[in-house]
Amino acid sequence: MDETRIWQVVAAERAATADLLAGLSDAQWAHPSLCAGWTVREVAAHLTLGPRMRIGATLGAFARARGSFNRMVDQTARAEARRPSGEIVASLRDIAGSRRLAPGQTLLNCLMDTLVHPQDIRLPLGIERPMPVDAAVAAAADLWRIGFPFHARRRFAGHRLVATDAEWSAGEGAEISGPIEALVMLLAGRTATIPRLTGITA
Known part of the structure; x- marks a missing residue:
């Protein structure tokens, strides 16, 4: 991207x-x-x-x-x-x-913020707007790469995260899979999209 x-x-x-x-x-x-x-x-x-x-x-x-x-x-x-x-x-x-x-x-930090925070608003209000898939893939990769403040690699050590609607995966171990936008929210520390994922429970 x-x-x-x-x-x-x-x-x-x-x-x-x-x-x-x-x-x-x-x-x-x-x-x-x-x-x-x-x-x-x-x-x-x-x-x-x-x-x-x-x-x-x-x-x-x-x-x-x-x-x-x-x-x-x-x-x-x-x-x-x-x-x-x-x-x-x-x-x-x-x-x-x-x-x-x-x-x-960074520009990728900005992209991630711009994708995740609107969902922080929309999901509790029940208002849907899908993330652009290519942007969500870029954000997921950045969230996996960076440490602070989300520490995704540490939180999901021993797991492999796999997008079911895009070519993206990360990690090794027990599989957590689902739509890329649900994985982005998970990597960013949100639990609201867990029901859309398999291999993980709230």
Whole structure:
């Protein structure tokens, strides 16, 4: 999957998520997401931040979080989530075509975020939008390769993960299989798609 295609998917997913958010009720904005402790609002706010973060602001946020990356992500999302819903949607539309990465972020990290977080919103609300298969394969490979923050290879040591709708597999051992997008969510630490997989139980 080349860089041009990745950016096309990122732009399309951001635009589709903005369209989704624009049609949600207040109750849906307040609905729990798949991200522990975050509602749909916090996830939506987080999605707007990457291209808008600058190195100075990021370092300041990291200091306020006392050196914890996870705490920084949580604090910045919660601060941004205090904005009105319409402003959050507008911000996401504004950055849809941006090719600026957050400080320290890789393009594949950005792709993964842009695929996984909309599902963090959609799945609890019962709203379907399949991940593009080629993008999901690229995200799965990156999730398997990286360590922090998901540590997929450690979590699934002794298992072989196999996509049933794409040419992707990783690991060795007892097989876990299913649609590539369900595997992406699993690798990213989500359990909501486990019912779509074989060889694993919640």
